[in-house]
Amino acid sequence: MEKILVVGAGFMGSGIAQVSAQAGYRVYLMDIETSITDRALREIRRSVEKLETKGLLREPSQAVLARISPEKDLSNGSEVDWVIEAALEDEKLKRNIFQKLDRISRPETPLATNTSSIPITRLAENTRRPERVLGLHFFGPVPLMELVEVVKGEKTSPEIFERGVAFVKSLGKTPVRVQRDIPGFVMNRIFSAAFREAVDLVDQGIVNPEEVDAGMRLGYGWNAGPFEIADNAGLDTCARVGQSMRTLGVGHLTPSSNLIERMVAEGRLGRKTGKGFYRYSPEGKRLPGEKKDNR
């Protein structure tokens, strides 16, 4: 059984761990505090039990859960066949993690990052195996979203790139091949351009978030509007990605207004705190709107 180390057990890392375990991989899920991996395992249990109830699991949920172990450090990196990093969107932090992973894991192990914006080449620079570093950019919530961008860094070898594509397919997901390493890759740049405009229009009082979301669903066939997507992703993560994109010279894709940063300062992080552009029950169900409060 192939083994995977997922670094970071937040919204994305826990989803990546879940779908990997569902696909039959043995998964080590690492974060800096036990309370975080405990929460991730609770969330994964809830999600796979729900899939089981709906008849969407190929085996008992217990078998999937038994393939995931929480980890407090990277020491299991020496045993694994794949590493996927999904820690906070912070270049310094990720560079540091890649440097450690390079020391701990076997030289042939591919090191993937789920970064939303940071060029793969910059993270690969801190390793002795830049040809084995690539982007695997999942979309959230990972158990529901089928897309994964596979991103080639300047030095990623064609063999590792194709292994990335095959790995994504083994998870039952659809890969999009990104052949050149640019900040924000492809999907995030396109989404960011729409989100920038949406945030600025709302902050100028021209429209409210609910109407933008309905408009994008009804007018353009999106499954969810930009504010629904942002609330799911976490506004703290959106703010970090925006900051990273500005630092990387693609600030034209980020909002002019600081609405997201103001909401984060008020603790309105989206679904994870029960309040963002919308309000949510403790079980994560969306509550009826309070339009005036959304600006």
Ligand SMILES: NC(=O)c1ccc[n+]([C@@H]2O[C@H](COP(=O)([O-])OP(=O)(O)OC[C@H]3O[C@@H](n4cnc5c(N)ncnc54)[C@H](O)[C@@H]3O)[C@@H](O)[C@H]2O)c1
């Ligand atoms: N949220 C999304 O929709 C989304 C989509 C695609 C990609 N991403 C990217 O995925 C990554 C994670 O995002 P997220 O939404 O899961 O964020 P999150 O805040 O939910 O989780 C990040 C986790 O990283 C952990 N962490 C911090 N330092 C660490 C370290 N040194 N070692 C291990 N773990 C550490 C944190 O404790 C936290 O649990 C980011 O790079 C983000 O840009 C996010």
